[in-house]
Amino acid sequence: xxxxxxxxxxxxxxxxxxxxxxxxxxxxxxxxxxxxxxxxxxxxxxxxxxxxxxxxxxxxxxxxxxxxxxxxxxxxxxxxxxxxxxxxxxxxxxxxxxxxxxxxxxxxxxxxxxxxxxxxxxxxxxxxxxxxxxxxxxxxxxxxxxxxxxxxxxxxxxxxxxxxxxxxxxxxxxxxxxxxxxxxxxxxxxxxxxxxxxxxxxxxxxxxxxxxxxxxxxxxxxxxxxxxxxxxxxxxxxxxxxxxxxxxxxxxxxxxxxxxxxxxxxxxxxxxxxxxxxxxxxxxxxxxxxxxxxxxxxxxxxxxxxxxxxxxxxxxxxxxxxxxxxxxxxxxxxxxxxxxxxxxxxxxxxxxxxxxxxxxxxxxxxxxxxxxxxxxxxxxxxxxxxxxxxxxxxxxxxxxxxxxxxxxxxxxxxxxxxxxxxxxxxxxxxxxxxxxxxxxxxxxxxxxxxxxxxxxxxxxxxxxxxxxxxxxxxxxxxxxxxxxxxxxxxxxxxxxxxxxxxxxxxxxxxxxxxxxx
Amino acid sequence: xxxxxxxxxxxxxxxxxxxxxxxxxxxxxxxxxxxxxxxxxxxxxxxxxxxxxxxxxxxxxxxxxxxxxxxxxxxxxxxxxxxxxxxxxxxxxxxxxxxxxxxxxxxxxxxxxxxxxxxxxxxxxxxxxxxxxxxxxxxxxxxxx
Numbered sequence: 001x002x003x004x005x006x007x008x009x010x011x012x013x014x015x016x017x018x019x020x021x022x023x024x025x026x027x028x029x030x031x032x033x034x035x036x037x038x039x040x041x042x043x044x045x046x047x048x049x050x051x052x053x054x055x056x057x058x059x060x061x062x063x064x065x066x067x068x069x070x071x072x073x074x075x076x077x078x079x080x081x082x083x084x085x086x087x088x089x090x091x092x093x094x095x096x097x098x099x100x101x102x103x104x105x106x107x108x109x110x111x112x113x114x115x116x117x118x119x120x121x122x123x124x125x126x127x128x129x130x131x132x133x134x135x136x137x138x139x140x141x142x143x144x145x146x147x148x149x150x151x152x153x154x155x156x157x158x159x160x161x162x163x164x165x166x167x168x169x170x171x172x173x174x175x176x177x178x179x180x181x182x183x184x185x186x187x188x189x190x191x192x193x194x195x196x197x198x199x200x201x202x203x204x205x206x207x208x209x210x211x212x213x214x215x216x217x218x219x220x221x222x223x224x225x226x227x228x229x230x231x232x233x234x235x236x237x238x239x240x241x242x243x244x245x246x247x248x249x250x251x252x253x254x255x256x257x258x259x260x261x262x263x264x265x266x267x268x269x270x271x272x273x274x275x276x277x278x279x280x281x282x283x284x285x286x287x288x289x290x291x292x293x294x295x296x297x298x299x300x301x302x303x304x305x306x307x308x309x310x311x312x313x314x315x316x317x318x319x320x321x322x323x324x325x326x327x328x329x330x331x332x333x334x335x336x337x338x339x340x341x342x343x344x345x346x347x348x349x350x351x352x353x354x355x356x357x358x359x360x361x362x363x364x365x366x367x368x369x370x371x372x373x374x375x376x377x378x379x380x381x382x383x384x385x386x387x388x389x390x391x392x393x394x395x396x397x398x399x400x401x402x403x404x405x406x407x408x409x410x411x412x413x414x415x416x417x418x419x420x421x422x423x424x425x426x427x428x429x430x431x432x433x434x435x436x437x438x439x440x441x442x443x444x445x446x447x448x449x450x451x452x453x454x455x456x457x458x459x460x461x462x463x464x465x466x467x468x469x470x471x472x473x474x475x476x477x478x479x480x481x482x483x484x485x486x487x488x489x490x491x492x493x494x495x496x497x498x499x500x501x502x503x504x505x506x507x508x509x510x511x512x513x514x515x516x517x
Numbered sequence: 518x519x520x521x522x523x524x525x526x527x528x529x530x531x532x533x534x535x536x537x538x539x540x541x542x543x544x545x546x547x548x549x550x551x552x553x554x555x556x557x558x559x560x561x562x563x564x565x566x567x568x569x570x571x572x573x574x575x576x577x578x579x580x581x582x583x584x585x586x587x588x589x590x591x592x593x594x595x596x597x598x599x600x601x602x603x604x605x606x607x608x609x610x611x612x613x614x615x616x617x618x619x620x621x622x623x624x625x626x627x628x629x630x631x632x633x634x635x636x637x638x639x640x641x642x643x644x645x646x647x648x649x650x651x652x653x654x655x656x657x658x659x660x661x662x
Binding site for chain 1: 557
């Protein structure tokens with residue numbers, strides 16, 4: 001989820017405010033549309049992102065973290081007990097050679113990761129650390145570890161209840177486990193939840209998974225080349241996306257799918273090199289993370305401020321509980337749906353615990369955050385709402401500056417990475433949206449083509465317009481997916497527990513064993 | 518006791534030469550079972566889009582069907598017509614590793630392959646499938662020029 005992570009809600013609200021201000025000066029057609037849209041969707045957006053009374057903590061983040069905690073306890077810390085087994089599965093130790101040629105566990109994991117790793121890991125973390133201080137990293141890791149149990153639950157169900165068609169293709173995801181799973185348990189309302197989820201998924205795919213990505217990609221390109229109309233970027237992106245998802249030009253997608261993991265590895269490698277270059281400060285940096293987690297070290301909001309930022313960014317980054325990963329993972333043809341659950345629990349670990357922590361450590365260790373030499377605490381910026389940084393950077397520019405302090409050329413690589421991450425997210429979300437669309441309207445070439453064309457049109461709109469309210473609404477739609485999804489997971493988690501018990505006993509008895517290679 | 522010879526085909530004319538050699542060998546040995554194997558190059562560690570993943574099973578079936586009808590079945594039929602005991606197998610995977618795995622699994626005593634032509638850079642970096650097979654096979658390998 002790379003949308004809110006970059007700008008954060010405050011920035012989105014600021015964009016909205018700016019557009020509203022512009023509307024007062026010269027109310028053009030765009031502004032009128034924006035205003036009308038904001039009026040229409042405002043209550044929904046406000047509801048989804050509303051804080052708990054008396055705090056700045058959005059209830060939706062609490063909803064996701066509580067769910068992750070419940071799943072962690074219900075499955076008795078499955079993320080720790082089966083972590084090494086998950087790695088064995090990804091390595092193919094348990095893969096039957098006769099199934100070679102099917103989607104492997106590694107491929108399913110890589111595909112799902114390319115939909116989540118991106119802007120959130122680069123910019124979202126910078127926002128978290130910039131506002132919540134180093135301590136936010138600690139809470140981000142905690143939330144990432146807990147989120148592993150949510151992914152495990154939803155991805156197991158995604159595979160178990162997917163549809164397999166006569167022609168060999170598959171469709172899966174929350175809408176299928178909601179309708180089929182609820183029916184199986186004799187529970188009412190599964191179909192309604194599935195329809196609701198599908199509607200939110202389509203809106204989220206068109207907004208956060210598309211328009212926001214196009215918008216951010218344009219910002220990055222314009223940042224290097226100088227400002228130019230956004231519709232040009234939008235049109236180029238739309239043509240490329242069209243060629244991939246409609247024209248079936250797989251070569252572009254393949255190149256992206258290869259380059260994106262390479263960029264991810266390069267990012268982590270660069271972070272490691274920087275951390276090693278400052279090896280003498282690693283102890284100090286972790287000291288800051290732990291001290292900041294419980295004392296706040298002078299950041300706005302103290303310990304609670306660090307906790308809110310850490311939890312929030314982790315939830316926004318790894319999408320655990322949103323349900324999107326369940327769609328991506330359901331393509332694996334395995335006899336044991338739970339194996340896909342085990343594999344998927346590595347996602348929040350890689351996304352949040354490893355990559356997000358790397359970003360945070362680089363920002364802390366390169367001393368981008370300014371410490372008051374007299375008190376040893378962090379200094380706040382002029383507005384008093386974030387920690388003062390070198391050159392006043394925040395968001396992606398803070399991460400860029402941190403990496404740039406070690407490698408002057410890295411900001412250019414980062415900009416390319418951001419554009420590629422945006423593109424791979426669009427491809428992933430075009431698929432998530434399509435699956436929700438076909439769930440509502442049925443499978444069929446023409447029906448699918450309609451969605452794909454709509455998706456491409458929204459690429460241009462996203463890059464061209466200042467759509468603060470639309471983006472707010474799209475983000476709200478994605479988190480609304482989590483409301484519906486987590487609600488369904490509470491009812492269906494006992495199915496997963498049965499699967500887990502059966503699998504664990506067969507693994508212990510040796511019935512499930514490694515294949516010789 | 519029946520000797521089993523595995524013939525690795527790659528869909529090119531070098532495969533024809535491998536078959537001719539295996540036939541000659543089988544005649545000399547006497548009681549001989551010929552196993553025609555075709556390995557579809559595939560790695561579980563490539564990166565794919567979600568849509569490619571969803572279509573993967575369908576594609577796999579199509580690939581196996583194509584390899585069976587175009588390459589393996591005609592070769593097996595021709596061998597049977599010529600009076601040999603012959604079977605066919607199609608599998609996905611790394612060509613060298615999978616050909617060796619099939620041979621070990623089926624109790625083959627040797628592998629006959631044609632000299633494959635890999636493209637320049639890949640060949641220099643990783644070696645051709647034939648080279649890898651010769652280096653790592655558990656049974657004797659005959660490479661037919």
